[in-house]
Amino acid sequence: DQQVKQNSPSLSVQEGRISILNCDYTNSMFDYFLWYKKYPAEGPTFLISISSIKDKNEDGRFTVFLNKSAKHLSLHIVPSQPGDSAVYFCAASARNSGGYQKVTFGTGTKLQVIP
Amino acid sequence: NAGVTQTPKFRVLKTGQSMTLLCAQDMNHEYMYWYRQDPGMGLRLIHYSVGEGTTAKGEVPDGYNVSRLKKQNFLLGLESAAPSQTSVYFCASTIIPRLTEAFFGQGTRLTVV
Numbered sequence: 595d596q597q598v599k600q601n602s603p604s605l606s607v608q609e610g611r612i613s614i615l616n617c618d619y620t621n622s623m624f625d626y627f628l629w630y631k632k633y634p635a636e637g638p639t640f641l642i643s644i645s646s647i648k649d650k651n652e653d654g655r656f657t658v659f660l661n662k663s664a665k666h667l668s669l670h671i672v673p674s675q676p677g678d679s680a681v682y683f684c685a686a687s688a689r690n691s692g693g694y695q696k697v698t699f700g701t702g703t704k705l706q707v708i709p
Numbered sequence: 710n711a712g713v714t715q716t717p718k719f720r721v722l723k724t725g726q727s728m729t730l731l732c733a734q735d736m737n738h739e740y741m742y743w744y745r746q747d748p749g750m751g752l753r754l755i756h757y758s759v760g761e762g763t764t765a766k767g768e769v770p771d772g773y774n775v776s777r778l779k780k781q782n783f784l785l786g787l788e789s790a791a792p793s794q795t796s797v798y799f800c801a802s803t804i805i806p807r808l809t810e811a812f813f814g815q816g817t818r819l820t821v822v
Contacts, residue, residue, distance in 0.1 A: 596751075598751070635815065635816070636815055636816070637713070637799050637801070637812075637813030637814050637815050637816055638752070638799070638813050639813065640810045640811055683751065683752065685752075696754070697754070698751075699751035699752040699753070700751050701749055701750060701751045702751060
C-alpha cells in the first residue's frame with residue numbers, strides 16, 4: 595500500500611526551463627510534506643517542506659505547491675540547472691499515537707537537467 | 710553531511726552471518742533513524758530512537774535489532790542475514806521529532822549472498 599506515490603520515475607528538462615515533479619498521497623492524516631534531494635552515493639538532503647495549512651512555500655528557485663483536495667503535491671524548480679540533476683523524494687508525515695511524526699517516502703523521481 | 714557518519718560504506722555478507730552497522734552523529738541530536746532503500750520502494754523506516762536508551766520499531770523492523778547506548782551512536786544489527794536484507798541502509802538524525810532538515814549519512818550498501 596503505497597501511500598505516497600511518485601508516478602514518474604524519471605524526468606528530463608533543458609537547462610533554464612522549469613522542472614515540475616509531482617507527488618500524490620492517499621492518507622488524509624498527513625499534515626506535513628517534504629522534498630528531499632539525493633545525489634548518487636550520498637544520503638538524501640532536505641530541500642523544502644510545507645505544512646498542510648498552507649498551499650505554497652517558496653525558497654529561492656524551489657517552490658512546493660499543495661492541493662489538499664486533490665491530495666497532490668508538486669515541486670517546481672525554476673530555472674533548472676545541471677546541478678539539480680538528482681533523485682527527488684517526496685515525503686509526508688503524520689503524528690502517530692506516541693507523538694512521533696511518522697514519515698512515509700515516495701519512490702523517487704530522477705531528474706536530469708540537460709545543459 | 711559531515712554530521713552523520715555511517716560505518717561501513719560497503720559490506721558483503723553470507724546468508725546467516727551477523728553484522729552491526731554503526732551510525733554516529735556529532736550534532737547532539739535526540740532523534741535518530743535507520744532506513745533502508747530498495748529499488749521501487751522509496752525509503753522505509755526500520756527502527757528509530759527518540760533519545761539515549763530508547764528505541765522503537767518502524768515499518769520494517771523484522772530481522773533487525775538496534776541499540777542507542779550513547780546519544781551520539783545508533784547501532785543497527787542483523788543477527789542472521791538473509792538475501793532479502795540486501796539493500797542500501799541510511800541513518801538519519803534530527804533535533805526535533807520530524808524529518809524536517811534531517812541529516813542523513815552517506816549510506817551503507819549491504820549485499821547478502
